[in-house]
Amino acid sequence: xxxxxxxxxxxxxxxxxxxxxxxxxxxxxxxxxxxxxxxxxxxxxxxxxxxxxxxxxxxxxxxxxxxxxxxxxxxxxxxxxxxxxxxxxxxxxxxxxxxxxxxxxxxxxxxxxxxxxxxxxxxxxxxxxxxxxxxxxxxxxxxxxxxxxxxxxxxxxxxxxxxxxxxxxxxxxxxxxxxxxxxxxxxxxxxxxxxxxxxxxxxxxxxxxxxx
Numbered sequence: 001x002x003x004x005x006x007x008x009x010x011x012x013x014x015x016x017x018x019x020x021x022x023x024x025x026x027x028x029x030x031x032x033x034x035x036x037x038x039x040x041x042x043x044x045x046x047x048x049x050x051x052x053x054x055x056x057x058x059x060x061x062x063x064x065x066x067x068x069x070x071x072x073x074x075x076x077x078x079x080x081x082x083x084x085x086x087x088x089x090x091x092x093x094x095x096x097x098x099x100x101x102x103x104x105x106x107x108x109x110x111x112x113x114x115x116x117x118x119x120x121x122x123x124x125x126x127x128x129x130x131x132x133x134x135x136x137x138x139x140x141x142x143x144x145x146x147x148x149x150x151x152x153x154x155x156x157x158x159x160x161x162x163x164x165x166x167x168x169x170x171x172x173x174x175x176x177x178x179x180x181x182x183x184x185x186x187x188x189x190x191x192x193x194x195x196x197x198x199x200x201x202x203x204x205x206x207x208x209x210x211x212x
Contacts, residue, residue: 034163036127043127043161044210050130054185055198056206066155066211067093070119073153073207077116081107081145085138086119090155094119101145109148117151118203124168125161130185132156132208133168135178143181152203154183158212 001009017024036043048058061069070093074080079097082090091098099115101107107115121139125132132154134140146152162168172180187202198204 031164032166036163038162039159043163044158046127047125047130047161050127051185051208054130056185056208059207059209061209062212066209069209070153071095074117074119077151079115080117080119081112081115081149082119083139083141083145086121087139090119101141112145112148115149117153118145118149119153120146122154122156122160124171125156126165126168127161127163129165132183133172134181135172135175143179146181147202150199150203151205153207153209155209155211158210
């Protein structure tokens with residue numbers, strides 16, 4: 001059976017199956033983990049390689065050097081939006097005007113469009129795919145603040161770097177109702193004549209700061 005026949009057979013099967021019955025079992029025989037331990041040097045090195053390949057700018061530092069890195073990458077931003085739960089030390093490192101997107105007083109899209117950058121934390125990162133996931137917690141904020149500004153600075157702790165997608169999904173599955181934002185480099189598309197255009201659906205510049 002070729003791929004087309006297999007797809008049509010599955011559709012036919014699904015259409016003929018009762019929607020009230022139990023779902024069919026899903027094979028889980030894919031590779032669920034890696035020999036790279038969470039936060040290991042190998043996992044971080046692989047994540048950096050993928051992010052750079054996606055044209056993200058990557059910075060590595062320890063906790064003591066984080067403020068200096070944030071001040072550098074945000075030096076040209078006159079106004080920066082931050083989520084309400086961002087650590088105070090991170091907010092204090094921002095050289096420009098800081099605007100908090102609070103749940104009771106969210107910034108409008110026009111106000112978000114007027115700021116130069118957004119600074120957030122993250123929930124988890126996947127080394128093999130170069131993906132960073134935000135799950136809308138107070139140090140990450142709602143999805144809009146990371147999609148409208150043209151520059152996103154995202155802080156990833158070293159222990160949040162996992163090797164595979166199944167490992168990340170296991171972490172995210174602990175809170176399945178949280179909205180997720182998956183980021184793999186600056187926003188870009190090549191839908192029209194294979195010409196890469198950046199900033200179509202989100203920030204054109206992504207700075208990832210990995211903190212050990």
